Amino acid sequence: QSVLTQPPSVSAAPGQKVTISCSGSSSNIGNNYLSWYQQLPGTAPKLLIYENNKRPSGIPDRFSGSKSGTSATLGITGLQTGDEADYYCGTWDSSLSTWMFGGGTKLTVL
Amino acid sequence: QVQLVESGGGVVQPGKSLRLSCAASKFTFSSYDMHWVRQAPGKGLEWVALISYDERRSNYADSVKGRFTISRDNSKTTLYLEMNSLRVEDTGVYYCARALRDCGGGGCSTRHFDYWGQGTLVTVSS
Numbered sequence: 001q002s003v004l005t006q007p008p009s010v011s012a013a014p015g016q017k018v019t020i021s022c023s024g025s026s027s028n029i030g031n032n033y034l035s036w037y038q039q040l041p042g043t044a045p046k047l048l049i050y051e052n053n054k055r056p057s058g059i060p061d062r063f064s065g066s067k068s069g070t071s072a073t074l075g076i077t078g079l080q081t082g083d084e085a086d087y088y089c090g091t092w093d094s095s096l097s098t099w100m101f102g103g104g105t106k107l108t109v110l
Numbered sequence: 111q112v113q114l115v116e117s118g119g120g121v122v123q124p125g126k127s128l129r130l131s132c133a134a135s136k137f138t139f140s141s142y143d144m145h146w147v148r149q150a151p152g153k154g155l156e157w158v159a160l161i162s163y164d165e166r167r168s169n170y171a172d173s174v175k176g177r178f179t180i181s182r183d184n185s186k187t188t189l190y191l192e193m194n195s196l197r198v199e200d201t202g203v204y205y206c207a208r209a210l211r212d213c214g215g216g217g218c219s220t221r222h223f224d225y226w227g228q229g230t231l232v233t234v235s236s
Contacts, residue, residue, distance in 0.1 A: 033221045035222035045147075045155060045226055046226065047224050047225075050221065088154065090155075090157075092219040092220050092221075094216070094219065097219075098157060098160075099145065099160065101155040101157060103154050104155065
């Protein structure tokens, strides 16, 4: 069971918006940067959002991130079938001096 | 473009050992902390281990502590994971990842992983 809590699955229709939550504690999300990773089927994870709300070069602005206290949210607008993937949040835990991932959320674009 | 290429995976019996490698190129390997992350079949990502750019810091997930050893050779720009006393539950795809770090008065932390390898499959089975 992951220390960072994500919903197992979310779904929405093409063109719609979806949000994915990630909940932790003061030792991890509350005091460290939060990042999001997209894993398309059969591929390695890819950085999607870093430092809570920044997008790497090449990531469209349909993807956004926010953080408040010990929780974070990934938002995806204008959903496309190509967005179907597993999404993971991740952060450092200052008490354990380890990295941790959320359990992952499977996005289905209906 | 940054490249990370894992190798060394395969089928191994429980209790045996295996050594994974991650060959890095197209960046200054000796300047970056590196991590191993694994994924069991059909499961989520699990962080395994980290090693600092200068090998002074390392840490492990509780599930592998005492059995796995992370190391690096900056002259060969290669990251390693020595896995001993393997268990069935160690089965999965193992990824190496490049990390951006933050260092302050309280020590260093990892900010995020900006590049990942393609992974190498380890199967522990009798």
